[in-house]
Amino acid sequence: MSVKNICCIGAGYVGGPTCTVIADKCSDIKVTVVDINQRRIDEWNSDTLPIFEPGLEEIVKRNRGKNLFFSTDVTQAVLEADLIFISVNTPTKTFGMGKGRAPDLKYIESAARKIADTAKSAKIIVEKSTVPVKAAESISKILKHNSKCTGFQVLSNPEFLAEGTAIRDLLNPDRVLIGGDTSKEGQAAIRALSEVYERWVPKERVLTTNTWSSELSKLTANAFLAQRISSINAISAVCEATGADVSEVSYAIGKDSRIGDKFLRASIGFGGSCFQKDVLNLVYLCEALNLPEVAEYWHQVILMNNFQRRRFVNKIIKRLFGTITGKKITIYGFAFKKDTGDTRESSSIYITKYLLEEEARIVIYDPKVSEDQIRSDLSDCESFHSPSDFDRYVTICKDPYEAAKDSHALVICTEWDEFVTLDYERIYGLMEKPAFIFDGRLILKHEALRKIGFQVDVVGKDFS
Numbered sequence: 001m002s003v004k005n006i007c008c009i010g011a012g013y014v015g016g017p018t019c020t021v022i023a024d025k026c027s028d029i030k031v032t033v034v035d036i037n038q039r040r041i042d043e044w045n046s047d048t049l050p051i052f053e054p055g056l057e058e059i060v061k062r063n064r065g066k067n068l069f070f071s072t073d074v075t076q077a078v079l080e081a082d083l084i085f086i087s088v089n090t091p092t093k094t095f096g097m098g099k100g101r102a103p104d105l106k107y108i109e110s111a112a113r114k115i116a117d118t119a120k121s122a123k124i125i126v127e128k129s130t131v132p133v134k135a136a137e138s139i140s141k142i143l144k145h146n147s148k149c150t151g152f153q154v155l156s157n158p159e160f161l162a163e164g165t166a167i168r169d170l171l172n173p174d175r176v177l178i179g180g181d182t183s184k185e186g187q188a189a190i191r192a193l194s195e196v197y198e199r200w201v202p203k204e205r206v207l208t209t210n211t212w213s214s215e216l217s218k219l220t221a222n223a224f225l226a227q228r229i230s231s232i233n234a235i236s237a238v239c240e241a242t243g244a245d246v247s248e249v250s251y252a253i254g255k256d257s258r259i260g261d262k263f264l265r266a267s268i269g270f271g272g273s274c275f276q277k278d279v280l281n282l283v284y285l286c287e288a289l290n291l292p293e294v295a296e297y298w299h300q301v302i303l304m305n306n307f308q309r310r311r312f313v314n315k316i317i318k319r320l321f322g323t324i325t326g327k328k329i330t331i332y333g334f335a336f337k338k339d340t341g342d343t344r345e346s347s348s349i350y351i352t353k354y355l356l357e358e359e360a361r362i363v364i365y366d367p368k369v370s371e372d373q374i375r376s377d378l379s380d381c382e383s384f385h386s387p388s389d390f391d392r393y394v395t396i397c398k399d400p401y402e403a404a405k406d407s408h409a410l411v412i413c414t415e416w417d418e419f420v421t422l423d424y425e426r427i428y429g430l431m432e433k434p435a436f437i438f439d440g441r442l443i444l445k446h447e448a449l450r451k452i453g454f455q456v457d458v459v460g461k462d463f464s
């Protein structure tokens with residue numbers, strides 16, 4: 001079977017860019033991305049897309065209305081499609097069984113039920129969302145027991161794109177992973193999806209496995225990546241205590257081809273919607289499988305991440321003479337990494353909240369994150385006692401120099417390129433003295449800053 005019509009349920013960070021690239025590469029396939037969120041769909045259909053990703057806007061604009069459509073009409077898109085991606089969110093549960101660990105699968109289930117209720121013919125259902133092992137089995141059961149049709153095939157096709165480089169990753173993926181049933185029908189469904197990717201991905205990079213291996217590979221990949229960051233961050237604490245420099249250690253170990261040099265940047269901890277959620281998902285799975293030692297092993301990755309954030313703030317307080325109460329502290333960067341406006345689980349949120357607990361005055365500058373988003377991210381800050389406390393303690397600036405004015409300390413929380421080339425002589429002149437810089441991303445020229453007069457502190461190196 002060759003795929004002619006694709007529907008993607010969920011027009012988020014994954015569904016939007018992934019289907020845009022599919023539409024771009026497969027002009028003969030009609031691709032419709034649907035969502036229950038009207039505003040999101042309106043934005044996808046407007047000049048201001050709901051997400052910022054380098055290169056995305058151009059590809060959306062050249063395909064939208066031709067073979068790429070964004071709609072809230074889920075029923076129609078499901079009816080027409082022969083292949084349906086489920087690309088809905090799977091956040092960590094905040095209540096009930098598995099609270100704080102297990103992924104909330106209610107959106108997956110509602111998408112599966114919608115397909116079961118709507119479909120008038122068998123379809124290939126592709127799990128794109130990150131899910132626990134055996135989620136495909138649940139989707140199959142929902143379809144089997146609720147649909148008038150038979151013959152659905154459920155595939156696992158996890159997404160490995162990283163935000164900020166989504167288009168590059170989608171156009172040139174390290175691999176595409178497709179897991180499916182070992183039956184003849186399952187293999188035919190795998191073939192049909194592979195042929196879509198093979199329009200632009202070399203065949204040898206399209207890997208096929210059984211469903212459970214594919215589901216588990218996604219959690220494992222994120223757990224390994226997050227573990228590398230926690231490992232180098234753990235070493236950064238040792239560096240600060242010994243006179244070693246974490247950048248030199250990273251470089252030295254990265255030269256070992258068995259270790260490799262990627263994902264060894266010490267930082268204020270990993271953020272983003274995936275790493276914490278997916279490691280916790282794995283931890284919960286291990287607990288459910290009665291493997292407490294394995295669960296504990298992976299949980300340590302999260303604990304180390306939390307420790308790193310707290311440790312960084314403790315250092316700020318210590319350097320600022322033990323008190324930051326009433327002091328103005330400027331945060332550069334609120335997104336969880338550069339080249340995205342996404343703030344989900346951003347370390348900036350945690351660091352800002354810790355600083356607010358000490359009653360510091362916070363000024364935030366980020367080139368892409370909106371004021372509304374920052375307000376929403378800090379709305380549950382425990383140190384706010386009334387809604388007006390936000391404006392009392394937090395200021396959001398659209399200009400990095402204005403943000404630095406009268407500040408005691410600059411804290412680099414996101415590695416935006418523009419932070420490297422700011423005029424730090426000018427910034428120094430604007431700040432209170434001694435003027436402190438805390439580089440949580442190791443992106444600035446530290447010696448040059450020290451020459452200007454800054455007191456410089458970085459993750460993983462002690463200048464004192």
Ligand SMILES: NC(=O)c1ccc[n+]([C@@H]2O[C@H](COP(=O)([O-])OP(=O)(O)OC[C@H]3O[C@@H](n4cnc5c(N)ncnc54)[C@H](O)[C@@H]3O)[C@@H](O)[C@H]2O)c1
Binds near residue numbers: 013107159163
């Ligand atoms: N963000 C990433 O970089 C990334 C990368 C790889 C994998 N993933 C995984 O992909 C999945 C989606 O992530 P995301 O970042 O795109 O999430 P997101 O929150 O940006 O988008 C999900 C969208 O699904 C919609 N939705 C939920 N239930 C729906 C339903 N029943 N019908 C129609 N629409 C529905 C929501 O309204 C939302 O717009 C998650 O499982 C995530 O772990 C994310």
Ligand SMILES: O=c1ccn([C@@H]2O[C@H](COP(=O)(O)OP(=O)(O)O[C@H]3O[C@H](CO)[C@@H](O)[C@H](O)[C@H]3O)[C@@H](O)[C@H]2O)c(=O)[nH]1
Binds near residue numbers: 130160264265269
């Ligand atoms: O050496 C490093 C590399 C990354 N980070 C931080 O780690 C977080 C995550 O970064 P990254 O992995 O680049 O972005 P994500 O968009 O979260 O992508 C991850 O999560 C996605 C969702 O599952 C996967 O698809 C991707 O493969 C996986 O890289 C960010 O806060 C980074 O600043 C570091 O601190 N040090």
